[in-house]
Amino acid sequence: MAEAAQSESGTPGSAGAPPSGPGALPPANPKYAWARIPRQAPPKRSADERVGDFREIYSNHDEAAIRAQASRCIQCPNPLCAQACPLSNRIPEWLALTAQGQYLEAAAISRSTSNMPEICSRVCPQERLCEGACILNCRTDAVAIGAVERFINDYAFAHGAVEANAAPPSGFSVAVIGSGPGSMACADQLAQSGHAVTVFESQLIPGGLLVNGIPAFKLEKHIVERRINLLAKRGVRFELGVKVGWDVSLAHLRRNYDAVFLGVGAQRPKPLDLPGGELRGVWPALPFLIQKNVASPLVDGEPIDVAGKRVVVFGGGDTAMDCLRTALRSGAKEAVCVYRRDLANMPGSRKEYANALEEGARFEFLTNPTEIVPDGAGGIAAVRCVRMQLGAADASGRRKPAVVPGSEFTVPAEVILVAYGFDPVPFPPTSDFAGLKTDQWGGLKVDADQMTSEPGVFSGGDASRGPSLVVHAVRDGRKAAVGIDRWLARIPAR
Ligand SMILES: Cc1cc2nc3c(=O)[nH]c(=O)nc-3n(C[C@H](O)[C@H](O)[C@H](O)COP(=O)(O)OP(=O)(O)OC[C@H]3O[C@@H](n4cnc5c(N)ncnc54)[C@H](O)[C@@H]3O)c2cc1C
Numbered sequence: 001m002a003e004a005a006q007s008e009s010g011t012p013g014s015a016g017a018p019p020s021g022p023g024a025l026p027p028a029n030p031k032y033a034w035a036r037i038p039r040q041a042p043p044k045r046s047a048d049e050r051v052g053d054f055r056e057i058y059s060n061h062d063e064a065a066i067r068a069q070a071s072r073c074i075q076c077p078n079p080l081c082a083q084a085c086p087l088s089n090r091i092p093e094w095l096a097l098t099a100q101g102q103y104l105e106a107a108a109i110s111r112s113t114s115n116m117p118e119i120c121s122r123v124c125p126q127e128r129l130c131e132g133a134c135i136l137n138c139r140t141d142a143v144a145i146g147a148v149e150r151f152i153n154d155y156a157f158a159h160g161a162v163e164a165n166a167a168p169p170s171g172f173s174v175a176v177i178g179s180g181p182g183s184m185a186c187a188d189q190l191a192q193s194g195h196a197v198t199v200f201e202s203q204l205i206p207g208g209l210l211v212n213g214i215p216a217f218k219l220e221k222h223i224v225e226r227r228i229n230l231l232a233k234r235g236v237r238f239e240l241g242v243k244v245g246w247d248v249s250l251a252h253l254r255r256n257y258d259a260v261f262l263g264v265g266a267q268r269p270k271p272l273d274l275p276g277g278e279l280r281g282v283w284p285a286l287p288f289l290i291q292k293n294v295a296s297p298l299v300d301g302e303p304i305d306v307a308g309k310r311v312v313v314f315g316g317g318d319t320a321m322d323c324l325r326t327a328l329r330s331g332a333k334e335a336v337c338v339y340r341r342d343l344a345n346m347p348g349s350r351k352e353y354a355n356a357l358e359e360g361a362r363f364e365f366l367t368n369p370t371e372i373v374p375d376g377a378g379g380i381a382a383v384r385c386v387r388m389q390l391g392a393a394d395a396s397g398r399r400k401p402a403v404v405p406g407s408e409f410t411v412p413a414e415v416i417l418v419a420y421g422f423d424p425v426p427f428p429p430t431s432d433f434a435g436l437k438t439d440q441w442g443g444l445k446v447d448a449d450q451m452t453s454e455p456g457v458f459s460g461g462d463a464s465r466g467p468s469l470v471v472h473a474v475r476d477g478r479k480a481a482v483g484i485d486r487w488l489a490r491i492p493a494r
Contacts, residue, residue: 034072039141040065042150047358051328054216054293056122057355058150063101066151069144070098076135081145084133086475087113087120091130091145098148107156110149115185115478116227118157119210120471121150122219125349129471157226166235170194172488175257176236177244180208181470182461183263184231185477186484190261191234193485198257199236202243205294208265209462210470213286215293215322217329218352245427245434250457258491259456259484262433262444263477266462270420272314276372281380285319285419292326306415307331312383314338314369315419316346321353323417324361335361336411340368340388340401364411366390366401372416382410422467441466449483450476458483 042058050057061069073095081091090109097106110117126132126146134142156162173196176187184207187197205211207224232238242248244264253260269284276282288304311327313320316339327335337356339346342365346353357363366388375381387407390399424442427433437445437453443466444452444459451458460476462468 031074037068042147051359060151070095070148073143080133081130085130086471089113103152103155104161107152115188118153121146164230164233167194172258174259175253176261178263179206182473182477185474186261186481187236189481191236197236199238200242200244201240204240212290245431250432262459263461264463266422266424268423268425272418280378282416285323292330309414311335311415312413313417317348320419321348321356324356337363338367382412450480
């Protein structure tokens with residue numbers, strides 16, 4: 001039995017403060033479970049084992065452990081975790097139910113604010129969101145919110161408790177462009193309102209970066225497929241291999257649908273402006289990640305072979321961590337990250353950095369590449385680098401790196417993976433989508449309802465906010481669905 005359920009009595013005190021001082025009784029109030037029960041990370045496979053495959057590295061706690069972990073929540077009256085969650089997930093409610101062993105009820109509450117909690121629990125950087133805001137951080141370690149969210153939702157699927165049915169038709173139809181998490185959330189919400197939703201996706205496998213980006217060792221593909229199947233059960237239609245703006249015009253969509261949602265992401269790699277950047281063996285991150293993580297004949301492209309080779313990854317974000325770990329799983333002799341700032345200023349998640357280190361990745365911090373050295377046969381021999389030092393903070397608060405004079409050195413490499421981030425793919429100038437207003441970065445401008453400069457055309461996720469997180473895309477998709485409902489209420493049904 002979970003410790004939270006052991007005793008309802010105990011010494012009252014201020015929220016979160018365990019009794020202390022000479023002669024204090026051992027804490028019995030469930031509010032103090034956190035003082036008796038340490039935070040426990042979910043079971044993780046050993047680095048040696050996991051670099052041999054692409055399966056997820058974490059698994060679920062058993063029931064006793066998950067109840068104990070959930071019981072660490074002190075149920076604060078003003079839950080900062082929920083405020084820090086972009087979806088305002090009702091976290092304390094499902095933690096309390098989990099502590100009592102009511103997993104299905106907990107999962108139902110978790111689904112009420114999230115269209116894919118089993119996915120967010122796997123990929124959210126909880127340490128920067130809900131867990132980062134947990135009040136327990138002031139005294140000890142945060143509640144393991146992500147592990148509980150994952151457990152209850154996996155439990156609900158395993159017990160057949162996650163279903164989807166078609167709602168009574170509203171008479172309206174909506175075209176959803178792209179099938180990433182933003183579009184999936186928007187389509188799900190719209191279908192629940194009874195609108196006829198058609199998803200147009202340029203790739204042959206739906207799921208956006210959940211499939212064609214985030215590696216399987218963080219999120220196995222069958223989990224995304226299961227969500228897509230649920231959308232189909234709700235009545236959402238998928239048209240795959242259709243590149244909207246190229247194959248289909250906005251005018252066509254307007255004639256056939258009452259509203260449009262553009263969830264096209266931002267997947268154009270930032271350019272590598274370096275001598276030698278054109279050499280054979282220099283690759284952008286995404287084609288490499290897709291090729292190695294998506295075992296499907298639908299994925300084509302020139303094979304990127306890293307087996308037995310020295311791989312250098314440029315960049316310090318999550319994509320860079322994913323490249324390092326994917327290279328090691330693909331047989332690379334070594335995988336080295338070259339990043340111009342230090343660890344404290346690296347944007348990648350600390351959890352994924354630690355996982356990459358465990359798996360054998362090497363990090364050259366405060367290092368900038370200056371040239372890719374050719375091997376004389378069209379390929380790569382090494383990367384010439386300089387050491388950097390951090391100067392004063394710029395307007396964004398990040399310390400600006402500057403070159404250390406006379407610090408040149410080389411890192412041997414046969415393959416280079418460029419993970420410098422992404423920009424939006426612009427619509428062709430001849431397309432009637434090209435008239436949509438964008439910001440200076442190229443992202444689609446949207447109003448408070450996620451509506452673009454074109455009435456009835458909405459957007460969200462990376463396409464409008466820039467490369468971000470799955471949970472932000474889900475939030476935008478849900479917000480856009482509310483905006484679309486408002487828009488549809490103003491026009492007559494066909
Ligand atoms: C390698 C990598 C790892 C990441 N890891 C994490 C992580 O661990 N946690 C996290 O929270 N976030 C992570 N992210 C970020 C996250 O994946 C994105 O923020 C999120 O997927 C954005 O969702 P979206 O729906 O806006 O767009 P996307 O997921 O990019 O989906 C856009 C979809 O639109 C389709 N499309 C584009 N143009 C057209 C067109 N003209 N016509 C039809 N279809 C089109 C694309 O093919 C794609 O399927 C990662 C990103 C990358 C690249």
